[in-house]
Amino acid sequence: MTTATPSLPLFVLGRGSDPESERGVDCPGSLPPASDPDLVRRAAAAKATLGDRLFVLGHHYQRDEVIAFADVTGDSFKLAREAAARPDAEYIVFCGVHFMAESADILTTDAQQVVLPDLAAGCSMADMARLAQVEDAWDALVDAGLDQDTIPVTYMNSSADIKAFCGRHGGVVCTSSNARRVLEWAYARGRRVLFLPDQHLGRNTAVLQLGLDLDDCVVWDPRRTDGGLTTEQLTAATMVLWRGHCSVHGRFTAEAVADVRARIPGVQVLVHPECQHEVVTAADQVGSTEFIISAIENAPAGSAWAVGTELNLVQRLAKEHPEQQIVFLEKTVCYCATMNRIDLPHLVWALEELVAGRVPNRIVVDPQTAAEARAALQRMLDLPG
Ligand code: 13P
Numbered sequence: 001m002t003t004a005t006p007s008l009p010l011f012v013l014g015r016g017s018d019p020e021s022e023r024g025v026d027c028p029g030s031l032p033p034a035s036d037p038d039l040v041r042r043a044a045a046a047k048a049t050l051g052d053r054l055f056v057l058g059h060h061y062q063r064d065e066v067i068a069f070a071d072v073t074g075d076s077f078k079l080a081r082e083a084a085a086r087p088d089a090e091y092i093v094f095c096g097v098h099f100m101a102e103s104a105d106i107l108t109t110d111a112q113q114v115v116l117p118d119l120a121a122g123c124s125m126a127d128m129a130r131l132a133q134v135e136d137a138w139d140a141l142v143d144a145g146l147d148q149d150t151i152p153v154t155y156m157n158s159s160a161d162i163k164a165f166c167g168r169h170g171g172v173v174c175t176s177s178n179a180r181r182v183l184e185w186a187y188a189r190g191r192r193v194l195f196l197p198d199q200h201l202g203r204n205t206a207v208l209q210l211g212l213d214l215d216d217c218v219v220w221d222p223r224r225t226d227g228g229l230t231t232e233q234l235t236a237a238t239m240v241l242w243r244g245h246c247s248v249h250g251r252f253t254a255e256a257v258a259d260v261r262a263r264i265p266g267v268q269v270l271v272h273p274e275c276q277h278e279v280v281t282a283a284d285q286v287g288s289t290e291f292i293i294s295a296i297e298n299a300p301a302g303s304a305w306a307v308g309t310e311l312n313l314v315q316r317l318a319k320e321h322p323e324q325q326i327v328f329l330e331k332t333v334c335y336c337a338t339m340n341r342i343d344l345p346h347l348v349w350a351l352e353e354l355v356a357g358r359v360p361n362r363i364v365v366d367p368q369t370a371a372e373a374r375a376a377l378q379r380m381l382d383l384p385g
């Protein structure tokens with residue numbers, strides 16, 4: 001029997017210190033004030049001074065003021081590939097969240113240094129699966145004699161030690177743009193998947209793309225003894241979903257889909273697969289941030305879209321495509337608080353530190369964890385397509 005592992009205690013974002021979790025730590029430096037009218041010039045000057053020694057990656061959910069300085073923008077899959085493809089850049093400044101910077105460190109050479117401009121840019125979803133909890137779940141599968149035909153699959157949005165766990169147990173990483181292909185890979189190797197940490201991406205991909213039934217899926221709740229599941233339920237399941245979710249995408253509702261359809265005739269509802277199953281099934285299209293962007297870029301002028309993903313991206317799309325009507329799906333959903341931690345003052349501070357010869361907020365994954373996590377990441381990167 002496994003006992004429930006307690007959840008992480010709360011602390012105010014950006015205050016307090018917990019380098020072991022995705023919640024990050026305080027910024028150690030003195031930041032320029034956000035009101036400094038010189039910030040754009042300072043960022044541009046520091047970037048020019050660093051030249052080819054620097055490569056700045058920007059996730060699509062970053063603020064416009066930060067995206068303006070990104071050498072490349074992308075979803076987490078594209079950014080992982082881009083980081084791996086720049087062995088000449090001495091410094092990789094990652095404008096995104098902590099698990100992305102960890103993946104960049106794992107995929108780059110030892111000579112390269114990855115910087116996260118604000119260490120408080122973590123991810124609440126990644127924090128919902130901690131290694132001790134995942135090991136407890138795995139022990140339950142071992143005790144039930146099920147581990148040999150179970151493949152652990154973790155979403156990119158997880159800490160490096162969870163990716164390493166998957167690497168150790170013959171598993172793999174996926175992102176929202178390749179979850180289907182990765183699950184096909186996994187089911188070719190085992191009859192059951194343990195999917196970490198986003199239950200919604202796991203369920204949506206299994207049911208809507210691979211044709212599994214909702215009844216084939218069970219949810220392992222790390223806060224309950226034995227995950228809240230019987231051995232019979234674990235044995236029968238082909239998809240064991242971790243009870244985790246995105247605190248942004250998990251808040252879109254099927255009512256908002258019905259509401260926007262009533263308000264905007266002919267609107268197309270386009271959502272990210274981190275949304276709840278009932279939202280995804282009510283929508284017209286579902287896909288990763290890269291998919292959402294290309295759906296809108298390729299749509300004819302005059303089309304109307306209600307988009308269920310992070311607000312920075314939706315606002316940017318609306319600004320870039322005035323020929324279309326683009327609205328945010330849900331009135332009460334906010335920006336991703338941790339993505340928004342990276343702002344221009346933090347970026348300026350990080351770049352100026354690099355110019356001064358100091359490497360701030362370096363993200364380093366220990367060699368053993370990195371090697372095992374790399375195995376799981378590499379299995380994903382080696383898949384065709
Ligand atoms: P993608 O970048 O895979 O679309 O994931 C979205 C997300 O929530 C990143 O934090």
Ligand code: SF4
Pocket residue numbers: 061097122123124125126157246247248249310336337338339
């Ligand atoms: Fe994490 Fe969701 Fe924010 Fe992405 S959008 S960083 S999954 S909380």
